[in-house]
Amino acid sequence: MFDYKPLIVLPDDIQREWRAGLQPATPTAKGAFRLVNARRTEPGSFEEQRVIVLVVDENGLPMPNVKVAFSFSTANSYTLSQDFLWAPPPPHKAFVVPTQGSGQIDQIQGSAVKDGEAGGIAVYILEPEYASDVVTGAGMLADHTGLHLTFQLQRTGVKPLLERLASIEARLAALEGKVG
Numbered sequence: 173m174f175d176y177k178p179l180i181v182l183p184d185d186i187q188r189e190w191r192a193g194l195q196p197a198t199p200t201a202k203g204a205f206r207l208v209n210a211r212r213t214e215p216g217s218f219e220e221q222r223v224i225v226l227v228v229d230e231n232g233l234p235m236p237n238v239k240v241a242f243s244f245s246t247a248n249s250y251t252l253s254q255d256f257l258w259a260p261p262p263p264h265k266a267f268v269v270p271t272q273g274s275g276q277i278d279q280i281q282g283s284a285v286k287d288g289e290a291g292g293i294a295v296y297i298l299e300p301e302y303a304s305d306v307v308t309g310a311g312m313l314a315d316h317t318g319l320h321l322t323f324q325l326q327r328t329g330v331k332p333l334l335e336r337l338a339s340i341e342a343r344l345a346a347l348e349g350k351v352g
Contacts (some may be wrong), residue, residue: 176208176232176324182307186210186319190291192309200257202328205297205304209322220316223293224278227271228324230332234275235325241266242279243294250298258303260296268298281312297323 181187182194189212197204205227213219227238241250243266250264271277279293291311297304302325312318331339 178206190309195306197303197305202301205323207305208324213318215316222278222318223310224320226276226322236273238271239298241298256300
């Protein structure tokens with residue numbers, strides 16, 4: 173289990189080198205997928221040239237079969253079904269692929285982010301019930317450095333296990349204090 177906190181902005185190096193940005197979601201009544209971690213991948217590693225997305229639940233456990241949108245100008249168009257409770261960013265063009273059993277999926281990049289320009293890919297979760305933060309300007313740098321992004325589902329009214337355990341421990345300590 174991990175105790176993630178939503179990011180308000182991307183790390184400085186990602187903002188600077190990718191010209192990337194973070195657009196926070198307005199949650200639906202059911203909740204939202206929040207970006208909770210963003211880091212660069214290592215060139216010369218199995219992660220190079222990739223934008224990797226990991227999707228986890230409130231407890232930090234991997235979520236398989238969650239649709240991830242890698243949106244770029246030449247991607248295929250998609251349409252939203254009537255059950256969407258939020259509006260993903262336009263244009264509705266993306267390579268949409270579900271996470272694997274590990275909760276992870278990636279897209280290999282073919283061309284590098286040009287110096288001084290933002291990368292050409294926006295990344296978000298495309299599930300109808302939950303809004304999603306959007307990372308803009310993703311891509312691969314000229315040295316083959318990519319991005320690893322972690323999104324966490326934060327459902328309305330669901331407390332992560334670590335929070336619930338902390339509450340139980342506090343109540344137990346209070347009870348023990350009264351007895352002892």
